[in-house]
Amino acid sequence: MTIPLGELDRATADAAAEAARAMNRWLLDALDHVASVGIVQPGHDIESGRDDLLAQAGAALTRICPISGSAFFLLDPDATDFPLAWCDPADRRDEFVAEIDAQIANGVFAWALQTNHPVLVPAATTGGTSLLHALATRNGPMGLYLGTIADRSPYIPDGCQKLISIVLTSCATNLRSEELRAELKRINKGLEAAIEQRTTELRQARDAAFRAAQVKSEFLANMSHEIRTPMNAVLGTAAMLMDTELAADQRALAETIERSGRDLLAIINDILDFSKLEAGKLRVESIPFELAPTVTAVVDLLTAKAEAKGIRLRAKIADGTPREVLGDPGRLRQVLTNLIDNAIKFTHEGFVMVHVAPEPGPPDVHPVTFTIRDSGIGMTPEQLARIFEKFTQADTSTTRKYGGTGLGLTICRQLTELMGGAISASSEPGNGSAFTVLVPFKAPAEPAAPAEPQVPAPTRLTGRVLLAEDYPANQKIARWMLERLGLEVVIAPDGKEVLAALATDARFDLILMDCQMPEMDGYDATRAVRASEAAWHQIPIIAMTAAALASDRDRCFASGMNDYISKPVQQEELARVLARWLPAA
Amino acid sequence: MPRRPEDLIRGAIEVGTIQSMYERLLQVIDHPLSSASDVGRVIAEDPGLTARLLRLVNSPIYGFPSRIDTVTQAISIVGMSQLRDLAIGTSFMRLFSNVPSHLVDMDSFWRHSIACGLAARQLAAHRREANVERFFVAGLLHDIGRPIIFLKAPLEAASALLEASRSRQPLYTVEQKLLGFHHGAVGAALLERWRLPGMLVEATACHHAPRIATRFPAETAIVHLADVFANALALGSSGEHLIPSFEPTAWDLVEFPPSGLAGLLKQVEVQFVHAVNAIMGQEH
Numbered sequence: 069m070t071i072p073l074g075e076l077d078r079a080t081a082d083a084a085a086e087a088a089r090a091m092n093r094w095l096l097d098a099l100d101h102v103a104s105v106g107i108v109q110p111g112h113d114i115e116s117g118r119d120d121l122l123a124q125a126g127a128a129l130t131r132i133c134p135i136s137g138s139a140f141f142l143l144d145p146d147a148t149d150f151p152l153a154w155c156d157p158a159d160r161r162d163e164f165v166a167e168i169d170a171q172i173a174n175g176v177f178a179w180a181l182q183t184n185h186p187v188l189v190p191a192a193t194t195g196g197t198s199l200l201h202a203l204a205t206r207n208g209p210m211g212l213y214l215g216t217i218a219d220r221s222p223y224i225p226d227g228c229q230k231l232i233s234i235v236l237t238s239c240a241t242n243l244r245s246e247e248l249r250a251e252l253k254r255i256n257k258g259l260e261a262a263i264e265q266r267t268t269e270l271r272q273a274r275d276a277a278f279r280a281a282q283v284k285s286e287f288l289a290n291m292s293h294e295i296r297t298p299m300n301a302v303l304g305t306a307a308m309l310m311d312t313e314l315a316a317d318q319r320a321l322a323e324t325i326e327r328s329g330r331d332l333l334a335i336i337n338d339i340l341d342f343s344k345l346e347a348g349k350l351r352v353e354s355i356p357f358e359l360a361p362t363v364t365a366v367v368d369l370l371t372a373k374a375e376a377k378g379i380r381l382r383a384k385i386a387d388g389t390p391r392e393v394l395g396d397p398g399r400l401r402q403v404l405t406n407l408i409d410n411a412i413k414f415t416h417e418g419f420v421m422v423h424v425a426p427e428p429g430p431p432d433v434h435p436v437t438f439t440i441r442d443s444g445i446g447m448t449p450e451q452l453a454r455i456f457e458k459f460t461q462a463d464t465s466t467t468r469k470y471g472g473t474g475l476g477l478t479i480c481r482q483l484t485e486l487m488g489g490a491i492s493a494s495s496e497p498g499n500g501s502a503f504t505v506l507v508p509f510k511a512p513a514e515p516a517a518p519a520e521p522q523v524p525a526p527t528r529l530t531g532r533v534l535l536a537e538d539y540p541a542n543q544k545i546a547r548w549m550l551e552r553l554g555l556e557v558v559i560a561p562d563g564k565e566v567l568a569a570l571a572t573d574a575r576f577d578l579i580l581m582d583c584q585m586p587e588m589d590g591y592d593a594t595r596a597v598r599a600s601e602a603a604w605h606q607i608p609i610i611a612m613t614a615a616a617l618a619s620d621r622d623r624c625f626a627s628g629m630n631d632y633i634s635k636p637v638q639q640e641e642l643a644r645v646l647a648r649w650l651p652a653a
Numbered sequence: 654m655p656r657r658p659e660d661l662i663r664g665a666i667e668v669g670t671i672q673s674m675y676e677r678l679l680q681v682i683d684h685p686l687s688s689a690s691d692v693g694r695v696i697a698e699d700p701g702l703t704a705r706l707l708r709l710v711n712s713p714i715y716g717f718p719s720r721i722d723t724v725t726q727a728i729s730i731v732g733m734s735q736l737r738d739l740a741i742g743t744s745f746m747r748l749f750s751n752v753p754s755h756l757v758d759m760d761s762f763w764r765h766s767i768a769c770g771l772a773a774r775q776l777a778a779h780r781r782e783a784n785v786e787r788f789f790v791a792g793l794l795h796d797i798g799r800p801i802i803f804l805k806a807p808l809e810a811a812s813a814l815l816e817a818s819r820s821r822q823p824l825y826t827v828e829q830k831l832l833g834f835h836h837g838a839v840g841a842a843l844l845e846r847w848r849l850p851g852m853l854v855e856a857t858a859c860h861h862a863p864r865i866a867t868r869f870p871a872e873t874a875i876v877h878l879a880d881v882f883a884n885a886l887a888l889g890s891s892g893e894h895l896i897p898s899f900e901p902t903a904w905d906l907v908e909f910p911p912s913g914l915a916g917l918l919k920q921v922e923v924q925f926v927h928a929v930n931a932i933m934g935q936e937h
Contacts, residue, residue: 091686094686174718174719175717175718175719176718176719178718179716179717179718179730182778183732184781184782184783184784184785185732185734185735185783185784186732187729187730187732188689188729188730189729189730204781205781206780206781221690221725223688223690224688224689225686225687225688226684226686226687226688226692226733226734227686228686229732229733229734230734230783233783237783
């Protein structure tokens with residue numbers, strides 16, 4: 069049979085096309101296998117991640133070329149050894165190790181490690197072929213792949229060899245990134261621990277510093293308090309002394325003692341306030357009060373001092389200034405006293421003017437400015453910039469010349485800020501100074517209680533007073549003051565003695581109770597009295613305390629006391645408070 | 654006066670028997686399913702080429718632990734693409750072995766080319782390139798345009814040599830001035846016509862200015878550095894009397910540690926002797 073030439077050509081062309089199609093199929097198939105290599109599940113540990121990668125590579129290689137077994141030998145950098153890390157089938161492990169040992173001995177292993185393509189050599193331990201391929205990245209070799217092939221001269225086309233290289237290079241790269249990822253994780257963990265430790269250390273240091281500052285403030289507060297008690301005795305004794313028959317020069321000496329004592333007390337009060345401010349223990353009250361009488365009272369108190377220096381002290385309250393506001397009259401008084409007193413101190417001739425004026429504000433807020441202007445020595449801009457800093461006066465020579473703690477303006481500023489306001493100053497050397505305090509008072513919901521009328525203190529009262537006071541000097545002073553008012557006095561040095569005195573002698577009209585006493589303090593003694601079933605359990609008890617905070621007052625009332633008088637006890641104040649509870653003579 | 658590099662390569666080389674071997678090698682290359690024995694069969698038809706390749710792969714340059722006796726064995730150990738590239742590179746050399754020229758010493762020319770090939774191969778090995786032999790071939794062929802200029806435009810070539818020597822300029826800049834192009838463009842046109850891999854074409858075209866390479870910048874940078882090293886070592890000469898100017902960006906691209914430079918040059922000098930013996934030695 070003869071085949072036409074055209075037919076033959078067509079047959080050849082068909083065969084070539086079929087071959088090309090087969091090749092295409094093979095290539096696409098192989099590329100599919102290769103593409104699936106190197107996908108690792110997140111969250112695995114390094115060991116299982118590594119085995120995953122090796123198993124994927126081994127499986128891909130088995131699919132693209134006639135390999136019957138695969139083994140990976142990974143470099144152990146510590147032992148400079150290549151132990152078997154993974155193989156398939158697992159039961160041919162010994163066979164793979166024997167083959168690789170033989171290839172190490174004949175040098176092919178070393179050769180393959182340095183090359184980046186498949187090395188095909190006759191198997192050393194079987195009649196087949198061994199395919200060796202390095203597992204390497206740019207950083208160097210990480211291990212070696214061994215594939216066993218049954219055929220002595222296998223058909224592994226060029227394209228297939230390139231795919232083998234791609235699979236193993238990508239496997240090496242993935243192993244390397246797994247290593248780096250583990251390393252990164254380890255470093256991160258170390259870093260977190262370091263940060264945690266550093267944070268703890270810093271927190272401890274901060275807490276320690278905070279505690280130290282608090283201890284310092286508490287110490288200052290306690291010290292000031294401790295000093296006030298004997299100061300009370302000094303002032304009281306001076307008053308007692310002046311009440312006796314004295315020659316003119318003796319009287320002058322006693323007056324000096326009294327004046328110096330008062331100055332010292334003012335300094336201590338400054339320190340006490342300041343340390344309380346620092347410790348964050350000072351609170352401002354919000355009670356309704358009348359503005360004009362408060363300002364006038366401060367000015368009246370300091371008028372004598374100004375007149376003694378030949379200075380005019382005047383106050384002017386502008387039209388429209390609210391009559392009543394909600395705020396802390398005590399703290400306002402303190403700020404104004406401080407500023408006016410300062411102005412008098414630094415003015416040698418001329419005037420000190422206090423000007424009170426309303427400022428515009430939102431509804432329910434009554435901002436008021438208090439301006440204290442003087443014709444004193446003034447300040448340079450540099451001095452002005454520093455006056456509100458603590459322990460600072462215009463300069464150190466000022467301290468020597470004018471005295472003072474240098475805390476006054478700092479306290480003024482902090483008190484003003486505590487009241488929600490602001491303080492500012494302007495001055496020129498030789499042209500006087502002006503301090504302006506702005507306080508945003510609230511509008512009172514209900515009318516203020518009228519300012520306490522300054523009724524003249526009574527001079528004579530009747531009754532029997534039990535005086536609870538541990539400090540002997542103060543016992544003497546209080547006894548002297550009470551007896552001057554015509555009262556009969558019995559002394560108890562602590563709370564227990566108070567209860568003993570009441571038990572043996574029930575004819576007392578009032579107890580004057582010091583709060584801080586040894587054995588049993590004033591609060592406990594008061595509670596014990598109120599808890600008693602005796603007839604005297606309702607006796608009026610008046611607290612005497614050096615603590616000046618509203619919270620201390622609350623504590624007195626909470627324990628059952630009826631009234632309150634602050635130390636150091638002043639004769640007039642004592643008479644005024646007692647007059648509420650005892651009949652006049 | 655030639656206008657374009659292509660004018661120079663027209664009918665440039667008498668090929669004869671080598672062409673048929675070369676054509677068949679390319680055919681094998683173009684087929685992804687060709688195997689070691691396919692390539693081996695083609696090479697084995699040229700006993701001279703077979704002998705050269707076996708001498709080369711058995712030389713200390715490769716340092717394979719046991720003797721390699723057949724081309725098929727060589728392929729399975731050195732790699733198929735690798736051996737194929739070596740076969741093409743050394744065959745090409747043979748095409749030019751009888752360029753009649755009083756202007757250039759072809760022996761010295763090929764020595765320079767071998768030195769450049771070895772340096773390129775070392776740089777590539779450091780980067781763990783898959784086929785380091787292709788870099789060897791790239792070095793071997795990078796100046797291939799020069800003998801063609803000598804052959805086809807001898808007058809211009811002579812003036813260029815004189816002018817370069819007189820003005821102390823590199824030969825390739827004078828070629829550029831006199832011809833409008835230099836030997837890189839001529840070599841690249843030739844390799845392209847012979848359908849050699851694009852990497853060889855671009856490395857040849859741009860080996861004096863690797864920054865303009867677009868497809869194979871790192872490979873071109875390696876050949877550029879290798880050419881500088883080979884000229885500096887003065888192992889043979891391609892007619893260039895100055896060390897070509899060196900592009901620092903190429904160094905950055907190749908990422909070769911400066912501390913390894915002395916070792917690399919030493920290795921090139923040692924391998925040079927073996928490679929020259931293997932490739933240019935008499936055939937038995």
